[in-house]
Amino acid sequence: MxxxxxxxxxxxxxxxxxxxxxxxxxxxxxxxxxxxxxxxxxxxxxxxxxxxxxxxxxxxxxxxxxxxxxxxxxxxxxxxxxxxxxxxxxxxxxxxxxxxxxxxxxxxxxxxxxxxxxxxxxxxxxxxxxxxxxxxxxxxxxxxxxxxxxxxxxxxxxxxxxxNRSPLTSPVALQKLSPVLDYIEHHLDHDLTLEALEQQFFMNKYYMSRLFRQSTGSTIHEYILLKRIALAKKLLHDGCNVTDACQLSGFNDYSNFIRMFKRVVGLPPGQYRKRKWG
The missing domain is CATH 2.60.120.280 (Regulatory protein AraC)
Known part of the structure; x- marks a missing residue:
């Protein structure tokens, strides 16, 4: 149906x-x-x-x-x-x-x-x-x-x-990942490879990946990519140019940023910015 x-x-x-x-x-x-x-x-x-x-x-x-x-x-x-x-x-x-x-x-x-x-x-x-x-x-x-x-x-x-203002208690696996997700949220312009996160949190990268997949059915890499695209969309919406949006959202490779943004959003960042700003 x-x-x-x-x-x-x-x-x-x-x-x-x-x-x-x-x-x-x-x-x-x-x-x-x-x-x-x-x-x-x-x-x-x-x-x-x-x-x-x-x-x-x-x-x-x-x-x-x-x-x-x-x-x-x-x-x-x-x-x-x-x-x-x-x-x-x-x-x-x-x-x-x-x-x-x-x-x-x-x-x-x-x-x-x-x-x-x-x-x-x-x-x-x-x-x-x-x-x-x-x-x-x-x-x-x-x-x-x-x-x-x-x-x-x-x-x-x-x-x-x-x-209703009662808080939600997260499953145990996600509680363990909560500091990692908070760090990702506030450091999207930093190195967020699994190796870098492993060193930051003293948590085995394979264990971290397995916990994340068990909780979400997806990978940390995909999550970080979408968080960066979301930040880039906000920056472009607020008037930032494409080059600055690329750097501030953590994409070190400009061509990769253009390709990933178009894959996720459906149009290149320049067109997305133009649509928002006329």
């Missing part, structure tokens, strides 16, 4: 897959709402791993690196919304209710999973069912109805966000 509907500012998808798809670490320019229905999934966001169960909802902003890890071949079903934050900002201003607080008012990689009271979960499911119907039977005015449904959903999410 695959229900998909797209407007200029909203992308809605409800999928059920008998085979688990393959995902690498990724970022979006838009914000993401991820509603989990079924499967055997641990979801990695920045420095946290969230074991998912039915009814869990994750929110991710456009700076948060994330990746689902599939623990078995169980049927996988979820509903995902990507939307441009600019869509919600006029409503936030007009009605003095911050619709983007659950994406912005927290450290990256923390409090991504929202918990709902029973009546809130019922409202949440009803809203997603409404979006399923709208996406499955589009008609005149569907774009508008999808937008109002999203705004209603954002009100519900932010009410839940404000009510």
């Amino acid at each position: 695959d229900i998909h509907y797209q407007t200029r500012q909203i992308d809605y998808r409800h999928r059920r897959l008998e085979q688990s798809p393959k995902f690498d670490f990724h970022l979006h320019d838009r914000f993401e709402i991820y509603f989990f229905i079924s499967g055997d999934v641990h979801y990695f966001i920045e420095k946290q791993v969230y074991p998912l169960q039915y009814g869990d909802l994750l929110v991710m902003n456009n700076r948060e690196l994330h990746k689902p890890t599939f623990r078995s071949t169980a049927t996988y079903e979820n509903k995902v919304i990507h939307f441009h934050p600019g869509l919600a900002e006029p409503f936030s201003s007009m009605y003095r209710f911050d619709l983007l607080g659950c994406f912005r008012d927290r450290p990256d990689g923390e409090r991504n999973r929202l918990h709902f009271l029973p009546h809130q979960l019922e409202e949440l499911i009803a809203l997603f069912q409404k979006m399923d119907v709208l996406a499955g039977e589009p008609d005149e005015g569907t774009d508008l109805l999808m937008t109002t449904a999203l705004i209603e959903l954002l009100v519900l999410l932010n009410r839940a966000f404000r009510q």
Whole structure:
């Protein structure tokens, strides 16, 4: 099953897959709402791993690196919304209710999973069912109805966000890696080879790699690459030129930076900067 509907500012998808798809670490320019229905999934966001169960909802902003890890071949079903934050900002201003607080008012990689009271979960499911119907039977005015449904959903999410401030306890393997991930986060322009990290933390590089793969299903190298691309995107968005963005984000080879940026983002850094700055 695959229900998909797209407007200029909203992308809605409800999928059920008998085979688990393959995902690498990724970022979006838009914000993401991820509603989990079924499967055997641990979801990695920045420095946290969230074991998912039915009814869990994750929110991710456009700076948060994330990746689902599939623990078995169980049927996988979820509903995902990507939307441009600019869509919600006029409503936030007009009605003095911050619709983007659950994406912005927290450290990256923390409090991504929202918990709902029973009546809130019922409202949440009803809203997603409404979006399923709208996406499955589009008609005149569907774009508008999808937008109002999203705004209603954002009100519900932010009410839940404000009510629940309990911290998450990470799995043991990720707790051991936490200092390494913190170091990577703040030293992206340094040497971050496995050998350099081994010397920095007195942790065997093979053991470190194995812990990371067990927790995320991917490699430290891929994680560092995507973190550097995310930093380069931010620098370019803030007005930095391509050469400085390359150096400040830890790419020592300019041609490699151009190639990797295009592979991940879909266009070269010069074009990405031009698109942001006109």
